[in-house]
Amino acid sequence: MRRLTPFALGGLLCLALLGVASAQAADFGYVNMQRVLKESQLGRDAEARLEERFGKKTEPFAEREQSIRQLQQKLQRDKPLMSEAQVEKQETELKEKIQAFEKDFSSVQRELMQAQQEEGAKILKPADEALQAIAKKKKLSAVFEASQSGILYMDPETDLTDAVIQYMDKNN
Numbered sequence: 001m002r003r004l005t006p007f008a009l010g011g012l013l014c015l016a017l018l019g020v021a022s023a024q025a026a027d028f029g030y031v032n033m034q035r036v037l038k039e040s041q042l043g044r045d046a047e048a049r050l051e052e053r054f055g056k057k058t059e060p061f062a063e064r065e066q067s068i069r070q071l072q073q074k075l076q077r078d079k080p081l082m083s084e085a086q087v088e089k090q091e092t093e094l095k096e097k098i099q100a101f102e103k104d105f106s107s108v109q110r111e112l113m114q115a116q117q118e119e120g121a122k123i124l125k126p127a128d129e130a131l132q133a134i135a136k137k138k139k140l141s142a143v144f145e146a147s148q149s150g151i152l153y154m155d156p157e158t159d160l161t162d163a164v165i166q167y168m169d170k171n172n
Helices: 006-025 033-039 041-081 084-137 161-171
Strands: 028-031 142-145
Touching: 028 161, 033 041, 033 084, 033 161, 041 084, 041 161, 084 161
Parallel strands: 028 142
Antiparallel strands: none
């Protein structure tokens, strides 16, 4: 009977480990929850509710922001032609406008962020239910959130995002 050399034994061990690794590779999947929140029907409905509730409140701020940007651009363009006193005066006025804008917008922004969190929470439960059902059906051991997992590469075939969105749209 022939004895296996350490090299041959190591090779057989590597082949066995590769077989185990490839068998386990199909046990994992990932989901991009940002896409689920944006692309599912529940997510689109939530976005529409937020737009309806905050669209009119944020419009004046968008106009004010555009106005401030135009003043900044004008100042940058005209700065070489202005005296130091003029530049200082314009910069001070611009700074005051920015501070007033930020002060006025902060309360609306806080309210919007709170509403976004509330709407997002309404979507997470059905998304979790969809994910649980799909993971059980595919007999997965683990599912990762694509943007927070720390994994640098996953096979695109293990992406469950579209399946979760379709399941949610069909069942909600």
